[in-house]
Amino acid sequence: EDQVTQSPEALRLQEGESSSLNCSYTVSGLRGLFWYRQDPGKGPEFLFTLYSAGEEKEKERLKATLTKKESFLHITAPKPEDSATYLCAVRYGGATNKLIFGTGTLLAVQP
Amino acid sequence: SAVISQKPSRDICQRGTSLTIQCQVDSQVTMMFWYRQQPGQSLTLIATANQGSEATYESGFVIDKFPISRPNLTFSTLTVSNMSPEDSSIYLCSATPQETQYFGPGTRLLVL
Numbered sequence: 001e002d003q004v005t006q007s008p009e010a011l012r013l014q015e016g017e018s019s020s021l022n023c024s025y026t027v028s029g030l031r032g033l034f035w036y037r038q039d040p041g042k043g044p045e046f047l048f049t050l051y052s053a054g055e056e057k058e059k060e061r062l063k064a065t066l067t068k069k070e071s072f073l074h075i076t077a078p079k080p081e082d083s084a085t086y087l088c089a090v091r092y093g094g095a096t097n098k099l100i101f102g103t104g105t106l107l108a109v110q111p
Numbered sequence: 112s113a114v115i116s117q118k119p120s121r122d123i124c125q126r127g128t129s130l131t132i133q134c135q136v137d138s139q140v141t142m143m144f145w146y147r148q149q150p151g152q153s154l155t156l157i158a159t160a161n162q163g164s165e166a167t168y169e170s171g172f173v174i175d176k177f178p179i180s181r182p183n184l185t186f187s188t189l190t191v192s193n194m195s196p197e198d199s200s201i202y203l204c205s206a207t208p209q210e211t212q213y214f215g216p217g218t219r220l221l222v223l
Binding site for chain 2: 032034036041042043044045046049087089096097098099101102103104
């Protein structure tokens with residue numbers, strides 16, 4: 001069964017304490033892995049797209065990496081404003097642009 | 112990228128009534144999508160709406176309950192029909208101008 005799993009479900013960090021979020025997937029024919037940030041009461045905000053194993057993308061304190069079975073979102077020296085739910089989604093298979101979403105990681109960064 | 116707006120942003124409705132949610136994109140797009148996000152959960156795809164064709168529904172979602180219109184390349188509506196408290200959720204519209212899906216701010220629905 002095609003599946004996307006994120007861990008941990010929740011993560012609490014002190015400001016400046018670096019960590020990583022994990023997204024593992026079991027799909028055939030990966031056509032892109034997406035990371036989104038979602039703040040309470042808002043729609044998901046696009047962060048990164050990764051297409052092939054070994055690819056990396058960076059934006060400010062965030063870096064996303066991809067292997068054949070999983071992706072990591074590394075957060076370096078986080079700030080309280082990085083607190084949000086981080087969602088991973090996978091596009092796979094045929095010609096549609098449908099995504100399968102993971103359940104997300106709720107990140108809280110304390111000052 | 113794409114800027115997507117939704118109306119209404121939130122509503123409280125009575126059981127048995129229907130609500131139509133509007134989604135507007137700032138550019139022409141072929142594919143638009145409707146998702147549901149129940150409290151504390153991730154996003155579940157309801158249907159894909161392509162302009163000029165009938166919407167394609169995912170397993171567990173039917174047209175009678177969630178009719179969708181797609182009259183042009185920048186606009187779509189989702190109706191939640193004959194609502195029950197189980198329909199209380201956030202409904203999200205998204206669009207794919209190129210390879211990336213961009214999302215609207217969502218419509219928060221509470222059914223009493």
